Amino acid sequence: MxxxxxxxxxxxxxxxxxxxxxxxxxxxxxxxxxxxxxxxxxxxxxxxxxxxxxxxxxxxxxxxxxxxxxxxxxxxxxxxxxxxxxxxxxxxxxxxxxxxxxxxxxxxxxxxxxxxxxxxxxxxxxxxxxxxxxxxxxxxxxxxxxxxxxxxxxxxxxxxxxxxxxxxxxxxxxxxxxxxxxxxxxxxxxxxxxxxxxxxxxxxxxxxxxxxxxxxxxxxxxxxxxxxxxxxxxxxxxxxxxxKGEPLPAVPAPEERLEIMVEHIRQICRNKGEYVGIREARKHAAWYLKGFPGAAGLRKDCGELASVEDALRLRDKALSLMIAQEREGSFCGSL
Ligand SMILES: Cc1cc2nc3c(=O)[nH]c(=O)nc-3n(C[C@H](O)[C@H](O)[C@H](O)COP(=O)(O)O)c2cc1C
Incomplete structure (x- = not known):
C-alpha cells in the first residue's frame, strides 16, 4: 500500500x-x-x-x-x-x-x-x-x-x-x-x-x-x-x-507481558517525567493486567500507581497471584 x-x-x-x-x-x-x-x-x-x-x-x-x-x-x-x-x-x-x-x-x-x-x-x-x-x-x-x-x-x-x-x-x-x-x-x-x-x-x-x-x-x-x-x-x-502468510508469533507469556508493561511504563516516565508519566501509565497498566488472576484488585492498584517502584511492586504482585493460582490449579498459565 x-x-x-x-x-x-x-x-x-x-x-x-x-x-x-x-x-x-x-x-x-x-x-x-x-x-x-x-x-x-x-x-x-x-x-x-x-x-x-x-x-x-x-x-x-x-x-x-x-x-x-x-x-x-x-x-x-x-x-x-x-x-x-x-x-x-x-x-x-x-x-x-x-x-x-x-x-x-x-x-x-x-x-x-x-x-x-x-x-x-x-x-x-x-x-x-x-x-x-x-x-x-x-x-x-x-x-x-x-x-x-x-x-x-x-x-x-x-x-x-x-x-x-x-x-x-x-x-x-x-x-x-x-x-x-x-x-x-x-x-x-x-x-x-x-x-x-x-x-x-x-x-x-x-x-x-x-x-x-x-x-x-x-x-x-x-x-x-x-x-x-x-x-x-x-x-x-x-x-x-x-x-504475509508466515507462522503466527507466539503470544507473549504472562511473565513476558508483565515485563513489557514495566518497560512501557518506564518509557512513559522517561518521556514525561515520573509524576505525569505514572499517572498516564495507570490506564495502560490496567489494560496489560486484564485477564490476570485477581484482576479486579490489580485494577485498583493500577489506579493508585504513583511511581515506577509501585509499577515494579504491581508486577511482582501479579506474578505471585498467578503462581498461587497455578499451584491451586485454577490458572492454566495463559491469558
Ligand atoms: C481513547 C480513544 C481516543 C481516540 N482518539 C482519536 C483521535 O485522536 N483521532 C482519531 O481519528 N480517532 C481517535 N479515536 C478513534 C480510533 O482511532 C479508532 O477509529 C476507533 O477506536 C475504532 O477503532 P478500534 O475498534 O480499532 O478501536 C480514539 C479512540 C479511542 C478509544
Whole structure:
C-alpha cells in the first residue's frame, strides 16, 4: 500500500487515540511491526495560537517512524496557517491526517471532527486547503456518517479524492454510534467501492482473524487497529505475520507481558517525567493486567500507581497471584 512516496508493508497501522497513543506507545507498537503510527490529534486553532502543548504532541521520535500527524479543526484559514507550523514540530512526518471522525462533544460540538460530515462543502474546502499548502500527502480519517439518517462516507471519500487526498481511513460506525455496536463492514466496503485511492479499514480489528476478515470483506488496502492494541501491542506482529502468510508469533507469556508493561511504563516516565508519566501509565497498566488472576484488585492498584517502584511492586504482585493460582490449579498459565 502506498501513501505518497511511502510504501507500507503488509500489516496494520496504529490508530490515533488521544490520551493513549503517545510517543512511548507509538514506538512500542512500531517495534512490533505497526506499519505506521499517527500522532494524537492536535487542534489547528491551538497551533495558530502558538499553543506549546499542541506542538509537543506533534513531536515524533525516530523509533516511531513512519508516522503521520493528525490535525483537527473546522476553519480552512487555520488549516492554511497551521500546517507549516505543524511540520516545524514534526519535520519527519510521512503525511498529514485530517480528523473528520472524532465524536467527542468537545471536538464535534464546535464543528470539527465528525461534525464535518454534516457539512461536506466545508469538509471539501478543508481538504483542498490542506492539500494546497502541505508538501506532504494528506489523508482523511472519517466515520460512516453522522447518524443513521446521514451515512455519507462514500460521498465524503469521493470529495476527498477529488480534492487530492492520498488515502482515506474509515471507521465503520457513525458518530452517533460512538464505539459500541459492532463495526459495519459493508459500510466500509461501500467507501472502498467509491474511490480509487487507498482505503484503510478501521473498527474492531483485534487479531489476525478479524484483520483478514476485514480485508477480505471490504477489499481495503490496510487495516488500522486502535483498542485492540491496548495492553496488546504485540497484536501488530500477529497481524503482519498472518497477512504475509508466515507462522503466527507466539503470544507473549504472562511473565513476558508483565515485563513489557514495566518497560512501557518506564518509557512513559522517561518521556514525561515520573509524576505525569505514572499517572498516564495507570490506564495502560490496567489494560496489560486484564485477564490476570485477581484482576479486579490489580485494577485498583493500577489506579493508585504513583511511581515506577509501585509499577515494579504491581508486577511482582501479579506474578505471585498467578503462581498461587497455578499451584491451586485454577490458572492454566495463559491469558
Ligand atoms: C481513547 C480513544 C481516543 C481516540 N482518539 C482519536 C483521535 O485522536 N483521532 C482519531 O481519528 N480517532 C481517535 N479515536 C478513534 C480510533 O482511532 C479508532 O477509529 C476507533 O477506536 C475504532 O477503532 P478500534 O475498534 O480499532 O478501536 C480514539 C479512540 C479511542 C478509544
Amino acid at each position: 502506498k501513501i505518497g512516496n511511502h510504501i507500507f508493508e503488509k500489516g496494520a497501522a496504529l490508530a490515533p487515540m488521544a490520551g493513549v497513543t503517545d510517543a512511548a506507545f507509538r514506538a512500542l507498537c512500531r517495534s512490533y511491526g505497526a506499519v505506521y503510527t499517527v500522532s494524537e490529534m492536535v487542534s489547528v486553532k491551538g497551533l495558530t495560537f502558538g499553543d506549546r502543548k499542541s506542538r509537543q504532541l506533534l513531536a515524533l521520535g525516530e523509533d516511531e517512524l513512519p508516522a503521520a500527524i493528525q490535525l483537527f479543526g473546522d476553519d480552512p484559514d487555520c488549516w492554511k496557517k497551521a500546517i507549516p507550523m505543524a511540520l516545524e514540530s514534526a519535520p519527519q512526518a510521512a503525511f498529514i491526517d485530517i480528523n473528520m471522525g472524532c465524536p467527542a462533544p468537545k471536538i464535534a460540538g464546535s464543528g470539527g471532527g465528525a461534525a464535518l460530515m454534516k457539512d461536506l462543502a466545508l469538509a471539501g474546502r478543508i481538504i483542498e486547503t490542506a492539500v494546497s499548502v502541505s508538501p506532504l500527502p494528506v489523508t482523511v480519517k472519517m466515520r460512516l456518517g453522522w447518524d443513521d439518517s446521514l451515512r455519507n462516507a462514500p460521498q465524503l471519500a469521493r470529495i476527498a479524492q477529488e480534492a487530492g487526498a492520498a488515502a482515506i481511513c474509515v471507521h465503520g460506525r457513525t458518530r452517533e454510534q460512538m464505539y459500541s455496536p459492532p463495526v459495519d463492514i459493508e459500510g466500509i466496503a461501500a467507501v472502498r467501492a467509491e474511490v480509487t485511492i487507498p482505503v484503510i479499514a478501521n473498527g474492531d480489528v483485534t487479531d489476525s482473524a478479524t484483520a483478514l476478515q476485514m480485508l477480505r470483506r471490504t477489499g481495503c488496502d490496510l487495516v488500522m487497529v486502535g483498542r485492540g492494541a491496548l495492553g496488546h501491542p504485540w497484536v501488530f506482529a500477529e497481524i503482519a505475520a498472518a497477512l
